[in-house]
Amino acid sequence: MESQTGFRAQPGFREEERPVVVRACDMCRKKKIRCEPTTQGCRPCTKYGTKCHFTPIAMKRKPRRPAGFKYIAQLEQRLLGVEALLGDRSLEKPTVPEISSRKERTTPVALLDTAALIKSSNGSNPWMPESMWPHYAPDLRSVSLPARQRLPTKTVALELIQETFNNYNRFLPLFDEEDFLREFQLKYSTSNPGDAGWWACLNVVLSIAHRLRAIRALDPTQEHILASGYVQNALSVVSELNVSDRSLSAVQALAGMACILQGTPDPEPAAMLVAAALRLAQAMNLHRECSSPGLTDSQAEKRRRVFWKVYILDKDISLRTGRPFGQDDDDMDVRLPSNASLEPGNLDLFNCRIGLALVQGQVYKQLYSVQAGRQTAAQRAIAAQELSSLLSYWKFSAQLELPEDSTISSGLQLSGEMIHKVVLRLTYIHCLTMIDRHLRPMPQSSSNQELSRSEKLSPPGSLCIAESRKAIRLVEAIPQGDCSCVWMLLHAFFAAASSMLYNLTQNPMSPNAISDLDLVEPFLRLLETLARDPSTLSRSEELVRMRRTCNSLNLEAKEAVQLFSLRSPATLT
Structure with a gap:
């Protein structure tokens, strides 16, 4: 059987399923002469009485790839990753009451960055033993999943939260305790990085608690390790907070991370996080007193606290590093905090x-x-x-x-x-x-x-x-x-x-x-x-x-x- 192309079909295959083709027999290929296939063999072999044998040659062809196909494949892979991330976030649609409260949610803030390895220096210091000196190595890589440290049990987490609110937040009220505990009871068992604001705030509060315990511990190494792990959890959603989350908890999270990063050898990460928190706060008009007339007195007070905390960080880092601050005093009219829920002495300390x-x-x-x-x-x-x-x-x-x-x-x-x-x-x-x-x-x-x-x-x-x-x-x-x-x-x-x-x-x-x-x-x-x-x-x-x-x-x-x-x-x- 001879095909229309003049090549001989191999037995056992239909014409349309031909996986291989033969262009010339072995003898004609060796003599480099034209091979003319026939039903009995090729014409030259028949003429000279030689055995006509065809060795199949694979002709499996791949589709031609366009120029730059490797770069296109990389872009497609990145696009799939972004679509998967957006898909995960869209699956977590809040209920109607949650949507109305999300804009003013004051769950505590996301804290710090870093601290990977804990090292102790040699030598002696009469007031500060070198074993008490862990040196943090900031790692600002944005990682969405998985979380770097497992969360503790709900009972242990509640103890850590109370530690933070009793010894830190009562003097510098960045978070609202009532709102945070409400979120904790509703979301702790399902906490995951998909809810960026809450995830960051939770891990910040846990990290602060371990840092406070390290102050009282004889050997604070383990407390610092745990604090560092929760900080890494918070840092894993920094990109989401900066890009796609415009809520009060996002501002709190960025400000809280900046607070902790002030206590590292390099002030640059803290300065960048403060700048991001301030820009997000300005986008939400936290620097304006009458930006949202429909707010309740409680919501307005929470916004003031968060803004003034970011303002403090902005001016402190500016004078410390000799670089411009982000908030001009002539472009703000927000009032000082005055909520009666704060103890008078603590409110005075915050206002000072x-x-x-x-x-x-x-x-x-x-x-x-x-x-x-x-x-x-x-x-x-x-x-x-x-x-x-x-x-x-x-x-x-x-x-x-x-x-x-x-x-x-x-x-x-x-x-x-x-x-x-x-x-x-x-x-x-x-x-x-x-x-x-x-x-x-x-x-x-x-x-x-x-x-x-x-x-x-x-x-x-x-x-x-x-x-x-x-x-x-x-x-x-x-x-x-x-x-x-x-x-x-x-x-x-x-x-x-x-x-x-x-x-x-x-x-x-x-x-x-x-x-x-x-x-x-x-x-x-x-x-x-x-x-x-x-x-x-x-x-x-x-x-x-x-x-x-x-x-x-x-x-x-x-x-x-x-x-x-x-x-x-x-x-x-």
């Missing part, structure tokens, strides 16, 4: 922190912004004098008095409220030094050149030095298990220590010279403890600059004091 954030914003704007840099030193000095008066008025109204130094140095465990007051006091010290360095011209030294614009030394003003002495004593009051608190307050301790050391280089005849050198020693040991971990040192350029500057100033101060004591020993007796 807001007041300090307002001053911090003005300090950056009038002294460290690009526009301020174009002014003369005299103009900035006038602005610094006005800001100093404003900060003094704030301090007087805030009543920041702490217990006697003997109580702090005795190593007694501080209560949750006192820890927040210590943080507030140190934030005030940092703001004061940032103002004080502009009050008068200051000669540039080799040590000054090591600092960035946001870290330059303050001149030896009497108020600044007196407050720095009080602040540097608080190094020993920081909880031993709370390494994150130390990273967050490192700028304040550096500002106080560098002010005192610089004052000694300029005034070695001060009657407090020897005691001031002793006061800064714990902070210098702290810097050395942090610097012993190479991974931490490589991730924190700020730590490198602080350590180099303080060591240089300390050496200069000791030489100046020693030289003066040799010249007039009677003055130091």
Whole structure:
């Protein structure tokens, strides 16, 4: 049987199912002559009397692939992944009551990032054992599934939630306890990353609880590991919070993560999360008082709390890093929190922190912004004098008095409220030094050149030095298990220590010279403890600059004091 193409069909196959074809017999292929198949064999083999044998040649052809087919396949794979993710979210449609409450849901916030491995540094520190120093390694990769850490049982989770609300949220009310517990009872058994806002808020609260327990634990390693695992759970939905979730819980989640990331060697992740939280809050008009007239008083109060918490983070990170803040005071009209559900003392503490954030914003704007840099030193000095008066008025109204130094140095465990007051006091010290360095011209030294614009030394003003002495004593009051608190307050301790050391280089005849050198020693040991971990040192350029500057100033101060004591020993007796 001969096909229309002139090729011989192989026996056992129908014409339309031909898997292989033969173009020429073996002999004709060898002689490289034209093969003319017939029913008896090919014509040349018949003519020369040779055996005509056909060896099948596979002709299985694949469809021709277009140019760039590999890239197209990758795009199709990514599209399938996005469709699957959107499909999972669409399956979780809330009921009608849930839809109406989702916009104003104030479930607690998503917390922090990181902390993968816990390392302890070698060496000794009289006030901070090195075994208490886990160093977090932030990992901001966005992973939707699976969750990195299993959630605890409902009973254990409820205990952790109460820990967070009793010792953290009551002083900085980012979450609403009633709403959160309601969500917990309804959703905990089915909690999954598909509900991004709730998932992040839940894991943030659990992580904060373990961090609070680490403060009291003799060996906080396990508590830090658990806190890190829940933080990774919260971070797994950061992309969803940024892109597709416009709810109050999403703002809370991003702000909560930024709070924790402030306590890491690298401030960049916290700054990015604060910026994202602030933009989302502005998109929801949280910075406007009358943006949603239909809100109840309770809903409006929850929105105010969340906005002011983000505002505090925005101004604090701005002054700490020397970068512009995101919320202009001229473009907001939201009122201060005033809900009667908060205890009067805790409400006052929250409002005091807001007041300090307002001053911090003005300090950056009038002294460290690009526009301020174009002014003369005299103009900035006038602005610094006005800001100093404003900060003094704030301090007087805030009543920041702490217990006697003997109580702090005795190593007694501080209560949750006192820890927040210590943080507030140190934030005030940092703001004061940032103002004080502009009050008068200051000669540039080799040590000054090591600092960035946001870290330059303050001149030896009497108020600044007196407050720095009080602040540097608080190094020993920081909880031993709370390494994150130390990273967050490192700028304040550096500002106080560098002010005192610089004052000694300029005034070695001060009657407090020897005691001031002793006061800064714990902070210098702290810097050395942090610097012993190479991974931490490589991730924190700020730590490198602080350590180099303080060591240089300390050496200069000791030489100046020693030289003066040799010249007039009677003055130091």
